[in-house]
Amino acid sequence: MSAGLLLEQAFNGLQLGMIVFLMAVGATLAFGVMNLINLAHGSMLMLGAYFIAAAAAWTSVFPLAFAAAVLMVAAVALAVELVIIKPLYRRGHLDQVLATFGVSIALNEGVIMIWGREAVYASPPSWLEGAVSIGPGFQYPLYRLAITAVASAAGLGLWLLLTRTRLGMRIRAGAEKGEMIGALGVNVGAMFSGVFVISAVLAALGGIMLGPLIAVQSGMGDPLLILALAVVVIGGVGSLKGALLASLAVGLLDTFGRMAWPALCGELIGNIVANASVYILMALVIAVRPAGLFGVAAR
């Protein structure tokens, strides 16, 4: 096994980790701030991918298509939040799970109604095609680097928003004591809408960047959502630091696992272990720390 291959796998793992992070951070924010379980989160990733494919067909200027896709997802997310999610904040988890599951299957079928059952393919912008040389004898696709860059920038932007702005301060305060911040005169309803749209856009960024890499099809976001939920459990619900570390760990574990396990214990068992490794890690973490690595007591 060459060092180049290991490095490439490390990059791939990092990239998967960053995409999962974009999903997980939205899920953990929605729960931390609004006490909301959102199973429609994977559909937002999917919508991002479909919208970038549609927008790219409409304009060849990639940044413009990118912005259009982000705006469209934000608009859908806002509509969903205002009509369906708002009444759910005060409901129990079961109602939230069911209603957002309903939104998810409706959106998954909705894209089939619009774009058909066949997968849609988007292509990366020409200036992001090709590979770059990082280190001697090691080539890596430029577009994949761009994914990591966008995800990192989004994560950094979110961190700045949360720690350096008044809105971020309110969001963090809302996560701590929602009623108190309402009593202090903050428009909690508008803030919740904002947080919901932000988490949807973060998920959509993952879809927008993945779009040209994989087949864009109905339900494509759901496996990533479930992976992200495992990440949230591992990192601790509501913890951004936990989400980041767990995402990267899961990304690397999954990527290297797919390479290592079949080599270690044979094709069949190896594949099974590789597929299950993330959830085995989750089970171990829960067995030791039921609230996750960085979580406070379960709510």
Place this chain on the structure above:
Amino acid sequence: MPAPSLREPDDAPPEDGPGSRRRLLRAVLFALLLAALAVPLLGQPYYTKLVARMAIFAIAALSLDLLVGYGGLVSFGHAAFFGIGVYTAGLLPMLGIRQAVVIVPAAALAGALVGCVTGAVSLRASGLYFIFITLAFAEMIFYIAQGLRMFGGDDGFRLPAATLLGGELSLGHPVVLAYTMIGLLLVFIYAGRRIAASRFGQVVVAARDDEGKLRAIGLSPFPGRLLLYTIASAMCAVAGVGFANLVEYVSPASMSWIQSGEFLFMVILGSAATLVGPVLGAAAYVGLEQVLSSWTEHWMFWLGVILVLRVLLLRQGLYGLITGRRGAGGA
């Protein structure tokens, strides 16, 4: 307060369901049972299979109701156990085992084993964590099934042989399957009521309502919950055996998270913590599926819309519509 009776082990206060409404529920259930028993006599395989499908999903929904309704344990991974039953029914015939007396207990045992192990971990967490963890475990089992390349992987495989009840009676025959599943459903409804009324059932219900108080009187909710989780997993696996014989196909799709969500939908459509509510919910769901899918190929879209409307607008479920009261439990 009237003393709790075995007939009404559910914990909604008995006095707020008017007697006439109660009789109405009895009448509806009795009529449905009669209809379910009569339909296979018509000799129309399509309708017989529909009844069998309703009974199979009713068992799955009923077993999930034990967790969601009585335990307050919202599991989003219940389809994993359904799938374990499906795979048991599909794999054992490859070893030459076709007898239901072996396959059904084997499925129940496999479901119980996996349920006991994953439950022991999942039940350490509560609330939101529990939802996520059950979902993640189900996904893990889904991926394991998908990884079984020699058994078709993601595509699955055709059921090699139908399960034999004994003699010439095969579950591959829709009439036999329908009656068997209805019989099992009745047994499980009875079992569910006994469980809810049993000592550990009462502890689990008490833990749902106020875990702190339960702990204060020196009882731990964990053993009861684990037992309930194990039993519910076994029941759902039995439903899976029926499903494999119904569709004559074995695939990971039977344990997808969508399937888990549909089970929850059935429970809540009927209203949780009532046992018969989820049975009504499952029947209504299967009916809805048939009506919608004959009307449009995009029926999943409308199912999603109906699910959202059910949660936002209709807050009591079918059971509540008939009896005028709400089930309890869930979150």
